[in-house]
Amino acid sequence: xxxICPAGTPxxxxxxxxxxxxxxxxxxxDETNARxxxxxxxxxxxxxxxxxxxxxxxxxxxxxxxxxMRAGSEALWYQAADDAVALGADALILADFGLMAxxxxxxxxxxxHVSVQASASNRDAIRFLVExxxxxxxxxxxxxxxxxxxxxxxxxxxxxxxxxxGGLCVMAEGRCSLSSYATGKSPNMNGVCSPASHxxxxxxxxxxxxxxxxxxxxxxxxxxxxxxxxxCKGRFEIGDAHGxxxxxxxxxxxxDQLDALREAGVSALKIEGRQRGKAYVAEVVSSMKKALAAPxxxxxxLVARLRSMSEGQRTTAxxxxxxxx
Numbered sequence: 001x002x003x004i005c006p007a008g009t010p011x012x013x014x015x016x017x018x019x020x021x022x023x024x025x026x027x028x029x030d031e032t033n034a035r036x037x038x039x040x041x042x043x044x045x046x047x048x049x050x051x052x053x054x055x056x057x058x059x060x061x062x063x064x065x066x067x068x069m070r071a072g073s074e075a076l077w078y079q080a081a082d083d084a085v086a087l088g089a090d091a092l093i094l095a096d097f098g099l100m101a102x103x104x105x106x107x108x109x110x111x112x113h114v115s116v117q118a119s120a121s122n123r124d125a126i127r128f129l130v131e132x133x134x135x136x137x138x139x140x141x142x143x144x145x146x147x148x149x150x151x152x153x154x155x156x157x158x159x160x161x162x163x164x165x166g167g168l169c170v171m172a173e174g175r176c177s178l179s180s181y182a183t184g185k186s187p188n189m190n191g192v193c194s195p196a197s198h199x200x201x202x203x204x205x206x207x208x209x210x211x212x213x214x215x216x217x218x219x220x221x222x223x224x225x226x227x228x229x230x231x232c233k234g235r236f237e238i239g240d241a242h243g244x245x246x247x248x249x250x251x252x253x254x255x256d257q258l259d260a261l262r263e264a265g266v267s268a269l270k271i272e273g274r275q276r277g278k279a280y281v282a283e284v285v286s287s288m289k290k291a292l293a294a295p296x297x298x299x300x301x302l303v304a305r306l307r308s309m310s311e312g313q314r315t316t317a318x319x320x321x322x323x324x325x
Contacts, residue, residue, distance in 0.1 A: 001262055001269050003292065004062065004161060005285045008040040008274040013050045015282040020289035023060035025093060026050070026274065032065045032080040034117060035274040036191030044083055051088045060090035066115035067191045068096045078102055085110050093139070094118075100133040113161070114138040116173045117188065123155040130158050137161055139270065141173045142252065143319050146260045153265030160265060165288060165303075166272025167311065168252040168318055169193075169232070178231040182213040194230040201226065218249070227311055253307070253315035255291050255299045261320075280309055 005021035007013035016024045027033025029041040042050065051061045063084040069077045077099050084092055085107050092110060094100050095117035103110055116139040120126050129135040137159040140149065144162075153160050169176075179193045180186045187193035200211040208220040210229035217229035227233060227249030236245040252272070254261065261269070269292075271284055287306055291299040307315050 001258075001266055001292065002161075003285065003289055004268050004270040006166070006271055006274040006276070006281060007050070008035060008037075008276070009278065010042065010046045010050055012274075012276075012278040012281045013042075014053060015278040016285050017054050017057050017059045019282045019285035021059055021285055022268075023062055023090065024050075024054060025062040025064050025270075027064040027066075028080050028083075030076065030080070031189070031191045032067055032077050034064065034066045034115075034187060034191045034193075036067075037195065037275060040275060044087065047084075048087045055088075061088070062091045062093050062113065063087075063089040064093040064115065065099060066093050066095045066117045068117075068188050069098055070189055074098070081107075091137070097133075100129070100135070104133040108134070111136050116141055116163070119173050119175060121152075123152060126152070126156045126158065130156070137267065139163075142168060142170045146257055146264050146320050149261070149266065150264035159267035161268040161270055162254075162261060162266050163252055163272055164254045164258075164261075164269035165284060165306070166251055166276075168247060168250065168316065169272075170247055170319065176232070179212075182215050182231050184213075194228065199229055225314075248314075248316065249311055250314040250316045251310035252318050253303070253310070254317055254320050255288075255303050257317060257320050258292065258299065259296055283309065 002022040004023045004025060005016040007016050007024045007026045013024055027041050029043055054061045065080050081103050091113045092103060093113045093115045095115040103112055112133055112135050114120050114129050114135045119141050120129055120138050121141050126138050135158055139161045142163050176187055183195060183198045185192040185195055194212055198213045202209050206222050208226045209216060210218045212229040212231060217234035220226045232246040233249040235242055238245055284306055287303045291302045294302055
């Protein structure tokens with residue numbers, strides 16, 4: 001299985017390449033990509049240089065144009081696709097069907113990957129994307145079990161990529177409106193989920209309070225690690241109980257499922273983390289590369305220290321090991 005690694009900056013890109021990535025994914029410094037944060041992403045010259053460096057090491061570059069075009073502003077996305085192709089991107093990761101159609105018609109030889117933002121998770125949806133736009137790979141949402149993935153790979157005629165480590169987002173990726181409600185900025189169109197400009201932490205006695213916009217997202221006790229305030233990972237009042245209604249503030253880690261995912265027909269494993277620093281990228285990529293090459297019994301030890309770098313300093317196998325009721 002290929003190891004697909006994140007890069008939010010040129011320096012993180014080099015670290016990913018040097019640490020053993022098979023491919024690195026990144027995006028432009030605008031709202032065409034879903035990690036549109038200040039200080040992150042690539043100018044055109046930076047991407048050109050990075051693609052050249054990756055090619056010198058036999059590593060591929062995937063450019064994420066994985067937000068949805070706004071009516072009247074399509075030219076921004078079309079230009080980004082034109083530039084990515086001209087700069088030599090090995091694949092474009094797309095979510096918007098209109099942008100897929102544009103790329104398929106104008107650049108029929110350009111490799112197209114379906115972003116997780118498209119939320120394509122069943123046979124009919126994926127078959128349509130393959131037939132209509134020539135999609136070569138689909139990145140599956142983090143809502144499927146290993147058994148679901150195995151059934152799906154037998155029914156479709158394209159490669160499958162799944163998330164293996166990093167931030168866990170299962171809000172039917174590509175359809176999340178919670179952050180938009182709290183901040184007025186859309187993850188799906190502006191590329192901004194829980195922007196730092198709207199995040200606050202404050203001390204309330206022994207409790208650390210995290211806020212997003214005008215909303216209190218969580219309260220952490222003295223012995224709890226304070227997670228980043230995304231609304232879907234907040235604590236809610238549910239009847240008489242308080243708890244995580246949508247998902248816990250933890251990171252995804254499927255090291256224990258690597259063999260099962262390989263047997264299920266998965267072609268590539270994706271590490272999330274374009275908003276993380278180059279030291280994080282280097283450590284995660286190198287550890288995951290070693291884990292892929294190691295016997296099953298040795299993998300947990302190889303990635304044990306990564307848990308301390310994870311959200312809330314805890315990890316989960318998420319839906320990959322979920323026993324649905």
